Amino acid sequence: MLFWITLKMAIKSLYANKLRSILAMLGIIIGVSAVISMLALGSGAKQSVMTRISAMGKNLLVVRPGQKRHRGVSSGTSQNLTLEDADAIVKSIKDVKMLTPVIRGSAQVKFENKNTRTSITGTAITYFMINNFEIEKGRRIREQEAERLGRVAILGSTVAEALFEKKNPVGKRIKIKGINFMVVGVLKSKGDQGWSNPDDQVIIPYTTAMKILFGISKLREIDIYVREGAELSKVENEITVLLRKRHKIKDGADNDFRIRNQAEILATATQITGTFTILLGGIAGISLLVGGIGIMNIMLVTVTERTREIGIRKSIGAKNRNILLQFLIESILMSSIGGAIGIGIGMGGAELITKYSPFQAIVSSFSIILSFSFSVSVGIFFGFYPAYKAAGLNPIDALRYE
């Protein structure tokens, strides 16, 4: 009962000093809305990085030729990955589920009077599974075509649009470097991944790419899909040992190839976005702290102003803890109302960021609970000293205070 009257009193006294209460709450409001929207921005960034990376395929190891070095100076990419290397890997390492050789080059692609320069990827049928490519229209390359110099092509969505606009390219003939190819399918768009655009490419059988289109015998990369549950770094080591042996690299000499581990990239990205989130959250947290100081300031003023009231209350029997609780309730009320308003503004802000900026902001219930409980704690922490000061007043001094 006393609690309800105290709460009612607190609400009335905040209401009686509307402007002052709002100004005192403003710090908390800004702080909480900053925490909410910054954390939302952080988790939005994290999620979009994760989606992009998992679109490239997990459990993936990519072997590429290393830098050719002559007395410590890089002199271009070494050409030393062969189909035999790929065969050896798939045969002797049991955790490798499948792999695909990849040859890459760029070439002019023509259809009737339209043409575009794009990246040509020569690869085997496993490429689609390993790299999470789906077919939008038509079909994949067949095994026979892949192994036997089939002149078929699958277009990335960007290329398909450039050459065919709205028309269906499946079944049409295009020319790559002047050689006729039959379009058998179109890839489903994956979106730009920052460092490469998988939509801007044409996929053809690797045999065709090596022998007919580019006339090379070395591979640009080997994409390896590791069995689920196997440890990527262990498989990476096994491949390293195997390739060093096959390339006859002496102990102590550098590898002439590089292995990119998708899981490591994922981990690094997660770590970077995590740091980003902590940084944003930290800056926002500081403003919340500043808001707390604002509340403390106002509470000190309130206590001084209401010294006589405290004296009256004490003379009619209020104990120190009654007074303490009264002022503490007032400051907690102020900070939690501020917190609630801040959460509203923060969520609105996150919505606006998502709508009107290239970034995505995702408000998590965790950040709402975190910032609300933090603002309540700010109220307790910064309200305690003024309340304690009020409770400790000597009743006669308080009664005489003018």
Add this chain to the structure above:
Amino acid sequence: MEKNNIEPVIEVLKVNKSYTMGQEKLHVLKNVSFTVQKGDLLALTGPSGSGKSTLMNILGCLDSIDNGDYLLDGTSVLKRNANQLADIRSKNIGFVFQNFSLLSRMSALENVELPLLYSETKNSKKKAMEALDIVGLSDRMKHEPNQLSGGQRQRVAIARAIVNDPALILADEPTGNLDSKTGLEIIDLFHRLNKEGRTIIVVTHEQDVANECHRQLHMLDGVLQKEFFKKRKKPQISTDKTCEVK
């Protein structure tokens, strides 16, 4: 040396009190002793600076004493901590102040109820309504202090003072802020409450008000001077050892 089936509500025994103001030591109360019996209506008079306010604060358990003893309702209030004193104030003493000292933003009823809430008394609302009824303000319960006249405010303050049924009601210049007519109404109210058996001490410098009381204690320079009795004083008021004039 008659009766004394009536227990004293207040016994003040050789109380001394001094304050240190800078370098100076002010001896505010000098060996003050007196007794107040249950059912007394007593006026405490004296010019400002005479120590009557200090005495009143001590009687109200708001201030401590240097030496001597003060028994309220038969028990000494010495060596009590702040919380115990707060408890005594809420259960045994009712204060009425010159400037009413009601809490704004609370209704008359809530103001009267507050001491009961602090002393965690049951049925607080009902008791508060009864107290307002005694002072004749049943129809103003929902009003806030700024919606009431001075006399009404003081009656709310009196209702607040009697709500816990205290042994003693302490009124500090209760008519000081009121016009004479309203002041008389308040004094009448005190008389009525006194007839119902309540013990009341009125601190005042208005002789009219003091003359209305059964007994008058006069303070001067920290010393209790003399005691005036009203002619038609109640028979049960003891005449012995009520005052030790130095």
